[in-house]
Amino acid sequence: DAMVIQNPRYQVTQFGKPVTLSCSQTLNHNVMYWYQQKSSQAPKLLFHYYDKDFNNEADTPDNFQSRRPNTSFCFLDIRSPGLGDAAMYLCATSRDAAGKGNEQYFGPGTRLTVT
């Protein structure tokens, strides 16, 4: 089945130690998104790629970076995780621009713990 896969499902890192979360998709979608979701809150968009074009949200900290080496894969790098970065990180894809009425398909998420 076509899907969005996130690895690992649970990640523990130490304060200040760089960590990378990965996302892959078999849907061949043009757009890939990274969201941060803290407990009982709405998902907050960090950035997205439209094909190779990177779009950063204005309030996304510089500590968060992303890479999309090809259509299928997208990575979230947290350069120096702080305790406040502990959250669920959700990857999503859409076939094209959301403005064209396309739904987003979400992966199961990676729960990040910072010790």
Next chain:
Amino acid sequence: SQQGEEDPQALSIQEGENATMNCSYKTSINNLQWYRQNSGRGLVHLILIRSNEREKHSGRLRVTLDTSKKSSSLLITASRAADTASYFCATEAGGGNKLTFGTGTQLKVEL
């Protein structure tokens, strides 16, 4: 910001009852979508309603949109225990590729 507010924050009902959740937003939109999230999991798309539509149905789901009031509602009829989840509305506005999610409603359906 465009973030939607959902009401109620939490809802507990008995199996077989209907559940209604409301979403309000602040600016003009292209479309509004509803998503469901089971605890500790990713979101699943339920239904999309465009700004020129007023009502849409999908199985036991009914969504309404009132652009004059900048509000939407999601009705789940004949609820089941398996409907227990958080439900989020999300709006798409302007020419961008992104959604802005509301604060969510936690629904608990008890046997």
